[in-house]
Amino acid sequence: MSSEIVSVEDASLEDIYRVEVEAWGDDLSASKSTIEERLETHAEGFIGVKNEDELVGYLYGIRYDHEEVDPRTWEEATDLDLHDPESDQMYITTVGVSENHRGEGYGTKLLQGLEDRATEIGVQEIYLGRRDTDGNKRFYESNGYQEVEKIEGWWPEDGSSEGQGVMMKKQV
Numbered sequence: 001m002s003s004e005i006v007s008v009e010d011a012s013l014e015d016i017y018r019v020e021v022e023a024w025g026d027d028l029s030a031s032k033s034t035i036e037e038r039l040e041t042h043a044e045g046f047i048g049v050k051n052e053d054e055l056v057g058y059l060y061g062i063r064y065d066h067e068e069v070d071p072r073t074w075e076e077a078t079d080l081d082l083h084d085p086e087s088d089q090m091y092i093t094t095v096g097v098s099e100n101h102r103g104e105g106y107g108t109k110l111l112q113g114l115e116d117r118a119t120e121i122g123v124q125e126i127y128l129g130r131r132d133t134d135g136n137k138r139f140y141e142s143n144g145y146q147e148v149e150k151i152e153g154w155w156p157e158d159g160s161s162e163g164q165g166v167m168m169k170k171q172v
């Protein structure tokens with residue numbers, strides 16, 4: 001597998017949106033304008049991964065002091081108004097790999113790419129809220145994330161895990 005981590009300058013909005021839909025499907029994917037707004041808010045929060053020249057996965061995060069706010073839903077936790085460029089904590093808004101490239105190590109590469117970026121920009125702690133599935137649990141735990149708490153109603157519109165989310169964090 002020939003893959004490389006890329007920054008936002010090396011990925012077009014069209015490609016990012018294609019991966020968003022390939023990763024999340026029509027029902028759960030963010031709109032192109034939401035993605036655009038995220039990139040305008042915090043371009044450094046984007047990490048992409050390419051296979052040859054094709055974008056096959058990306059993640060995006062914003063920075064804020066997690067202990068100082070009380071996000072009880074994914075929507076609150078990913079509110080762009082929370083972004084504080086000075087914070088040494090980052091919250092992963094989304095991570096996704098195109099469906100036909102899963103299980104090939106791209107997601108792990110994205111998390112590693114984020115840790116490298118975090119070290120460069122002064123982020124010391126990374127948070128995320130994951131869906132409560134065995135696959136996601138294995139994915140994040142094998143990448144060194146630890147459970148903080150379970151939150152009922154984290155995914156109000158997603159029936160697949162009865163709305164329960166799991167907050168995870170990692171010190172970098």
Ligand SMILES: CC(C)(COP(=O)(O)OP(=O)(O)OC[C@H]1O[C@@H](n2cnc3c(N)ncnc32)[C@H](O)[C@@H]1OP(=O)(O)O)[C@@H](O)C(=O)NCCC(=O)NCCS
Nearest residue numbers: 095096097102103104105106107108130131135136138139
């Ligand atoms: C979760 C996700 C980002 C992982 O990316 P990936 O490139 O498949 O992950 P990697 O190849 O680096 O690691 C594979 C591990 O992830 C886990 N995993 C979770 N969902 C998986 C999936 N749909 N297919 C394959 N592996 C998956 C597996 O347990 C696997 O561990 P194992 O080899 O011990 O079984 C990706 O599956 C995805 O985009 N899923 C849909 C969107 C999503 O749920 N995002 C996370 C929200 S919290």
